[in-house]
Amino acid sequence: MKIGLVGYQGSGKSTLFQWLVGRKPEMDGKGTALATAPIPEPRVEALCEIYHPKKVTYASLEIVDTPGLSRDQVGNVSRLGHLREADYLVCVVPVFDGSDVKKEIDAFLEEMVLADLEIAINRLEKVHEQQKRHLPKDQLDKLAVEEAILQKVKTGLEEGHPVKADEMNEEEYKATRSFRFLTEKNRMILVNTGDDETDHASYEKYSTADVPVRAVSVGLEVELAQMPADERKSFLDEMGLTSTSRDEFIRLLMDFSGQMVFLTAGEKEVRTWLMRKNGTAIEAAGCIHTDFIKKFIRAEVVACDDLIRLGSEREVKAQGLNHREHKDYVVQEGDVLLFHISQ
Ligand SMILES: Nc1nc2c(ncn2[C@@H]2O[C@H](COP(=O)(O)OP(=O)(O)O)[C@@H](O)[C@H]2O)c(=O)[nH]1
């Protein structure tokens, strides 16, 4: 799961990266940095007391820091190109410098629409050039389909509408997939407030059905993350400041991006895995190994909380709380799964 950080230059993306992954970004030649942020899962510790595993592995999110956008729009499309691979976007909107939050949010959302519009227009130009050539009929037919879709997307973007996958038919969906429009991606806005902001919740009212808004003082959080826990608490109390922990924010990201954690547990390894919410047992099996999809026989399921409460698999079984499931079982957050596969 790749989480792309976007925003204007100086909005606090690299500071956010540092907070999430625990170190400053080391940029490659394109101004991009990639690192993983482990997903906190407090229940792992309790499982370790049951299994005493040789190894513990946490699922993680991949965080991609990117070069910031320029407010004059020059070169923005190529800067945003790095994000086309991202599964979810966090748009960082700065207000720590006193900017008006509503204006900043609107400006940035419009920036993404403009970037997509530029992509649609460029592609349309290429399609029109190809249409002038003497190509075989099947190729011309394909181009005509693509042109119609791009025109529709372009008109929508010109009216300020994001590209929406759920409003497309199969053919349109396939064609737009390859362009990887930014506004088509799920995203949230992170308002980066000044350290002295105490009412972070008040920013949530800027959320829309498509784009949730949350506020964090990212600069302050980086400082807090470097303090020992007890010092952190007294510092916050003394200064009258409020904080969102990194773990809370990662959980929020998981929730907004439609992901959840399931677990596998044994004496060899206790491990957390990431999968989409409402995914099925066969998808979970595929997360572990693509081979498991073909060889899937059934899954043994135990709720992590039952296992921890009762202290052993044996006790869970004695109470009849384990269940065997087929491949279309909808995995629940915190399920501990054991897959039976054919040899
Ligand atoms: N006061 C304050 N300054 C911040 C905050 N976040 C970032 N900054 C400052 O803003 C500048 C740009 O931050 P950076 O993370 O590099 O922005 P980027 O260009 O989006 O990567 C740096 O000087 C940061 O110290 C914040 O929450 N509060």
Ligand SMILES: [Mg+2]
């Ligand atoms: Mg940066």
